Amino acid sequence: MIQEFIDGLHSFHFLQNAMITAIVIGIVAGAVGCFIILRGLSLMGDAISHAVLPGVALSYILGINFFIGAIAFGLLASVMITYIKGNSIIKSDTAIGITFSAFLALGVILIGVANSSTDLFHILFGNILAVQDVDKWITIGIAIVVLLIILIFFKPLLITSFDPLLAKSMGMPVNAYHYLLMILLTLVSVTAMQSVGTILIVAMLITPAATAYLYANSLKTMIFLSSTLGALASIVGLFIGYSFNIAAGSSIVLTSATFFLISFLFAPKQGILIRSIKKSSHS
Template structure:
């Protein structure tokens, strides 16, 4: 292809908005994914991403901005999961499965019972090519807030992720860190609604951290690599979707999956090389 064809996606306003939203949500999702991977909260991200649906529908019915309903539903899911796991014999992953499936079911029931012109596909799978200016501003504000908080408190959050008991003994506000991380997770999912939707948001919240975890050994480097991987995947997936006539969000997730497989194979190869040298 000639240079004119390669630059064609940048001539359309809807493609430029897709690139902008990609860059905005890449940083907070990548940073947060590192903590979710270390803390073993992959299911928590999945749970909250599904649980915000009833909040979105109720916000639409009441007539308030959808982000408020999504954030409130996400926090209710997180708090309910923590309470049920702490006051029952059921393990946390089981509780999360019950809570998020129940809230997702409530959201679907509410949606089909209300007459609306809103497209459920856009809520579930995102609508990057239809991003509006106010959504860019919302995503940018959330990205700045979440990214700034994670960068400023990453050492405290790292200790809390590895050993909450040690963090409490060191005098850190464990409860503030715990619920602050949940709030950051809920806000980040709200920011990714326009980009990846509810279902595919979990890919952005897990895959970059998992890939970086396989590539590096220091947490500071893990944060940088995760952001680079997520930013590359978001931009490359959006760009490639223009030429292969596919939706940007699933294309992005496919690129992240391919990078994860490549990182895993590299780690297996390095491990076998180290074993051979020892022999």
């Protein structure tokens, strides 16, 4: 079965595109996901991944590349959520719930107007095996930009994630870094939409980062581990999806969840089974 998959990689261009795109998305989603987890913004990831839907639908209607519409609507949702939270007594989870459900509903209506039910299925659940050359190169380009921004702004992103009050006292523009992270989150959500769809993007962002969090002692280690786990889950998930003819996006997400479950039980510092063994040996 593994040999069949390797032969397929040699023979089929669509499978090569799928593999490269899946690995790139796994790496970049894993890196951004670390900051999302540290800032307690997991729900924000979910909101933006759903908010890109009307942008995609509008792009189909206007006949432009879906990346343009999706990024515009993702950023709009992020600005709206932050504005509602900052200018009312409403808490962030409520602002997120209102915004993402409204954007999702608008997206479904626009897709109905576009008469594109097949595309709706692909947008919601992804279709990594249908990635075209142009989409692959856009994904690689976006991933390079996102990783470069993380590298350049690593220190301020680190300080504003762990201690926003300290960052403020140091004169750092905390809000500006929040918006920068929202831009990165939107870019990653748009690229991940091809592999796992808008429904499952949040899993690509959160699960590898949460798994890495169980092992890592520093943010650098966490990012490296999270990106590695994201890429590995993408490879294994694509292999399972292709070999058994099941949805590759869902296979990637379930593989990632399996990594988390194993780590949750056996991670040296945090694993539940390891802790119970230590307790019983002490007593």
